[in-house]
Amino acid sequence: MDKNISFTLKVWRQRGPKAKGAFETYQMKDIPGDTSFLEMLDILNEQLVNENKEPIVFDHDCREGICGMCSLYVNGHPHGPATGATTCQLYMRRFKDGDTITVEPWRSAGFPVIRDLMVDRTAFDKIQQAGGYVSINTGGMPDANAIPIGKDVAEEAMDAAACIGCGACVAACKNGSAMLFVSAKVSQFALLPQGKVEAKKRVKAMVAKMDELGFGNCTNTRACEAECPKCVSISNIARLNREFIKAKMKD
Amino acid sequence: MWLFNSSVGRKVVMSVSGIALVLFLLFHMSMNLVAIFSTEGYNMICEFLGANWYALVGTAGLAALVVVHFVYAFMLTIQNRKARGSQRYAVVEKPKNVSWASQNMLVLGIIVILGLGLHLFNFWANMQLPEVLHKLGMHVEDAVMADVANGSGYIAKTFTCPVYAALYTVWLAALWFHLTHGFWSAIQTLGVNNKVWFCRWKAIGNVIVTLIILGFFAVVVAGYFGLGALGTIEVAAPAACCAPCC
Numbered sequence: 001m002d003k004n005i006s007f008t009l010k011v012w013r014q015r016g017p018k019a020k021g022a023f024e025t026y027q028m029k030d031i032p033g034d035t036s037f038l039e040m041l042d043i044l045n046e047q048l049v050n051e052n053k054e055p056i057v058f059d060h061d062c063r064e065g066i067c068g069m070c071s072l073y074v075n076g077h078p079h080g081p082a083t084g085a086t087t088c089q090l091y092m093r094r095f096k097d098g099d100t101i102t103v104e105p106w107r108s109a110g111f112p113v114i115r116d117l118m119v120d121r122t123a124f125d126k127i128q129q130a131g132g133y134v135s136i137n138t139g140g141m142p143d144a145n146a147i148p149i150g151k152d153v154a155e156e157a158m159d160a161a162a163c164i165g166c167g168a169c170v171a172a173c174k175n176g177s178a179m180l181f182v183s184a185k186v187s188q189f190a191l192l193p194q195g196k197v198e199a200k201k202r203v204k205a206m207v208a209k210m211d212e213l214g215f216g217n218c219t220n221t222r223a224c225e226a227e228c229p230k231c232v233s234i235s236n237i238a239r240l241n242r243e244f245i246k247a248k249m250k251d
Numbered sequence: 252m253w254l255f256n257s258s259v260g261r262k263v264v265m266s267v268s269g270i271a272l273v274l275f276l277l278f279h280m281s282m283n284l285v286a287i288f289s290t291e292g293y294n295m296i297c298e299f300l301g302a303n304w305y306a307l308v309g310t311a312g313l314a315a316l317v318v319v320h321f322v323y324a325f326m327l328t329i330q331n332r333k334a335r336g337s338q339r340y341a342v343v344e345k346p347k348n349v350s351w352a353s354q355n356m357l358v359l360g361i362i363v364i365l366g367l368g369l370h371l372f373n374f375w376a377n378m379q380l381p382e383v384l385h386k387l388g389m390h391v392e393d394a395v396m397a398d399v400a401n402g403s404g405y406i407a408k409t410f411t412c413p414v415y416a417a418l419y420t421v422w423l424a425a426l427w428f429h430l431t432h433g434f435w436s437a438i439q440t441l442g443v444n445n446k447v448w449f450c451r452w453k454a455i456g457n458v459i460v461t462l463i464i465l466g467f468f469a470v471v472v473a474g475y476f477g478l479g480a481l482g483t484i485e486v487a488a489p490a491a492c493c494a495p496c497c
């Protein structure tokens with residue numbers, strides 16, 4: 001059994017997109033170590049509701065690290081101090097008795113705050129809609145291994161496809177750049193024969209959308225890959241650059 | 252034009268101009284090392300370059316590279332600050348793999364360009380510039396003209412001054428930080444990278460960049476302490492900044 005801990009929680013509260021926000025402080029008592037971070041917020045919200053106060057608004061859905069909704073910036077890290085894990089996979093045993101835990105929303109011009117800790121991440125959907133799909137007819141389900149794909153290539157494509165579109169890379173980036181996300185989406189297709197057909201069109205469309213939406217220019221600081229809950233590598237960014245430069249050279 | 256309109260294109264411009272400048276630095280450093288071994292040899296190189304057409308074309312090319320790199324650096328930084336937004340985090344913790352240099356490229360670059368200004372004032376303004384002015388038919392003092400290829404003399408004169416030696420050391424340190432991030436970053440931007448080559452490029456970059464900076468620094472040290480061939484030069488008048496104190 002994990003020990004129970006008591007700590008101070010500083011949470012960003014903001015009534016709406018235009019409202020001025022501020023931190024509010026809450027004292028949390030005797031929270032068991034095996035409580036997840038989001039369950040801890042549930043406990044707090046229940047208290048707030050019982051006291052007739054507005055509960056804290058935060059995004060969440062699957063609570064098992066696959067939907068990418070739980071966009072919380074905890075103690076200076078997107079998804080908190082754990083590596084390779086989302087906020088919903090973060091447990092209170094990571095923190096010590098008497099700690100002060102600061103919770104902020106993603107802060108980037110591309111992800112405006114909707115309320116409290118919830119931000120608007122439709123920009124990612126727009127980038128995805130610009131080309132993150134295969135639109136050719138690939139026919140019916142082929143026999144297994146009818147199209148041979150090298151093990152290492154398949155692995156790299158799978159690693160890129162692990163991206164859950166959570167936006168931690170943008171939240172971590174001092175340049176507000178979405179390159180890690182876009183490069184993962186470009187790579188998962190560019191590596192495979194079904195995706196190669198439209199690779200040039202795709203990379204140009206997705207980069208153009210990313211730029212149009214005002215995301216920054218990547219300067220390779222590597223903060224994104226350090227904070228990515230799915231450990232997506234910046235080698236994908238090199239591939240994106242390569243694909244983009246090749247496509248533009250062809251024009 | 253994609254080199255201007257797209258984020259990846261803008262980075263390509265930064266990258267190509269940066270790499271070209273690194274290649275120039277490699278050449279410049281190798282040339283400077285000669286001064287430690289033979290002052291006549293070094294002055295011969297200065298004479299050979301001087302204000303000949305190829306040296307002037309080279310200088311103009313370099314100036315263009317610096318201007319492009321500088322203008323794009325500011326453009327990128329302004330866009331990135333805008334993309335980041337005005338709301339800052341209350342708590343920031345830098346992940347271990349993020350190098351300090353990578354987050355301070357603009358500041359480092361500004362130190363580099365200030366150092367470049369000083370360098371042009373110490374050397375170029377006494378060497379190539381008067382020769383060009385002379386060629387254009389303007390009046391240049393005979394004493395100045397006599398020394399336009401005396402690179403060794405100017406090295407000795409500049410670096411015997413402790414203030415200049417210190418300023419050049421700071422300049423070289425800033426350049427080292429700028430390039431330890433810049434080199435592999437430029438390769439990454441050009442897309443010539445993957446998981447295996449990532450560490451290799453970083454190592455190659457660190458070796459090249461450290462050699463460049465050490466080479467330049469050796470000349471500063473030799474000038475300051477009067478080592479090697481540079482020790483044979485009598486410095487009559489100390490460099491301007493030291494005149495009051497030395």
Ligand code: HEM
Pocket residue numbers: 217218219220262263265266267268269270272273276320321324325327328356357359360361363364429430432433434436437438440
């Ligand atoms: C001899 C002088 C210089 C050399 C050799 C040099 C080299 C480089 C290289 C190789 C890069 C990496 C490019 C990339 O990541 O794609 C770079 C980036 C950068 N340089 Fe320089 N640089 C020099 C001077 C300057 C100056 C004067 C400034 C102006 C303030 C500057 C500002 C920057 C900035 C802000 C970046 C980061 C931009 C980015 O990564 O997108 N540099 N430099």
Ligand code: SF4
Pocket residue numbers: 162163164165166167168169170180181184224227228229230231232
């Ligand atoms: S690349 Fe990583 S950090 Fe960025 S959106 Fe995908 S999973 Fe999240």
Ligand code: FES
Pocket residue numbers: 059060061062063064065066067068069070086087088089
């Ligand atoms: S709630 Fe789905 S990833 Fe965290």
